[in-house]
Amino acid sequence: MNKELVEKIKIESIYILVIFIIFSIVFKIFFNKENFGFILKFLGVFFWLFVLPGFAIMYYWHRKIGFIERFIIGTTLGFAIIGTIGYNLGLLNIKMSIQGIILPLFSFALAFFLIIKSDKSEL
Numbered sequence: 001m002n003k004e005l006v007e008k009i010k011i012e013s014i015y016i017l018v019i020f021i022i023f024s025i026v027f028k029i030f031f032n033k034e035n036f037g038f039i040l041k042f043l044g045v046f047f048w049l050f051v052l053p054g055f056a057i058m059y060y061w062h063r064k065i066g067f068i069e070r071f072i073i074g075t076t077l078g079f080a081i082i083g084t085i086g087y088n089l090g091l092l093n094i095k096m097s098i099q100g101i102i103l104p105l106f107s108f109a110l111a112f113f114l115i116i117k118s119d120k121s122e123l
Helices: 003-030 036-061 067-091 096-122
Strands: none
Touching (some): 003 036, 036 067, 036 096, 067 096
16 A cells, blocks of 8 residues: 555544544533443444444545445445345354444455555556
């Protein structure tokens, strides 16, 4: 990967952290009787399972699509991919606790492969 892409990933990681903080504040306002630790845990799982894998896969189109579009489409893509594959793995009697670790890591590996492939094709 080139330095430009690594810098872009660092900057957009900060954007995602800011979005996470904003979501934490909004959820605390709406669910004011809930413990803040529970809200952070819920949002952490939500981001780990759906937002980050989908956003990582959408990085393949980082030159054509802006951050907000990739974030929204990536979250939807994360729901679709993790939900569909998780359902099918559940039919194969693979536990949900294992799926919660394996599926996001699989998505990150797929995203890494797509980014490397796109960098080689642009040379």
